[in-house]
Amino acid sequence: MSSFNKKNSKLGFTTPKTFEAAIGLDEFINRLERDFFGTVRLNCKYDALSNKVDMVIYIHLNFQLLDCLRHFNNGDWVEVAIPKDNSIACNLDKSLRELNAKNGIKFDISELSLHFEETTVIVSRLYERSIAKQMGKIISVIGQHYVYFTKGLTEMPYEIFVPVFEDDMPIAGNQLKKNKxxxxxxxxxxxxxxxxxxxxxxxxxxxxxxxxxxxLFE
Known part of the structure; x- marks a missing residue:
């Protein structure tokens, strides 16, 4: 069991002084490290009013993005499943649901970043559990567009932000949360x-x- 008052080099909490227990958080981190073959650091912000924990997850990997995509396509990096609707469900969603099932506190991922040797992929939340639900598909789509955003394999961006929106894009806050x-x-x-x-x-x-x-002028 991890707690919001327990010292852990992989955990960082911004919380009230009141004690709250987090059951299964260490197992959640260990599962991430096994699935992604990386080192995980986790920052958590606890909101006592909503009884909710927002997690920012940093995963550091000792290989390049292209290596990740090759192993992902081979099915030996990040456990995925392809259900009947042909969408890609990452094992991350299962791990998050299991973490929530063990606690009276609601956990969600507000941001997840993959730190490869040559680039960093930063994924932000759009709606409840959106990162966990969409992470597998995001990795797959990165592979599909790799040759385009690397300018024909000639230049690698050092940061990739998923997603961004036009400043004047007519999306209200409530609509954004539902925009899968x-x-x-x-x-x-x-x-x-x-x-x-x-x-x-x-x-x-x-x-x-x-x-x-x-x-914006295009």
């Missing part, structure tokens, strides 16, 4: 261009990169 396809519209990419940071927007539908300052 929002992960596969636009991603934000950062490239190291002549020792300067170059921000680009990648359209998955058009398979095209846009400069951030020109994107």
């Amino acid at each position: 396809s929002g992960y596969f519209d636009y991603w934000g990419l950062y490239y190291d261009y002549e020792h300067q940071h170059q921000a680009m927007i990648y359209s998955l539908r058009k398979k095209k990169l846009y400069q951030e300052d020109l994107f």
Whole structure:
């Protein structure tokens, strides 16, 4: 059992002084490390009013993104299942549901980042359990678009943000929470261009990169 007052090098909590127990959190971390073949660090923020814990998960991997995609396609990296609706369900969702079943506190992932040797993929929550539900499909789609956002395998972005939205995109807050396809519209990419940071927007539908300052005028 982990607790919000227990010291753990892999855990960080922002909580009230009142004691709250978290059953199965160590097992959740260990399962992540086994599934992703990486080292996990977890920051948690506990909201006493809603009795909810938002988790920010950092997974550090000793290999490159392309290695990950090759093993993922071979079925030997990140346990996945393909149900009848042909969507990809990552084992992460099962682990999160099991964690919630053991506790009277509601856990969810607000952000998950995969730190590869040459790039970092940062996934943000869109709706309840969206990261856990969509992580397998996100990894699969990264593989499908790899040749496009690497500019024909010539340049790797050092950060990939999944997703990003247009500043003037007419999506209200409540609609955004229900927008399950929002992960596969636009991603934000950062490239190291002549020792300067170059921000680009990648359209998955058009398979095209846009400069951030020109994107809204396209």
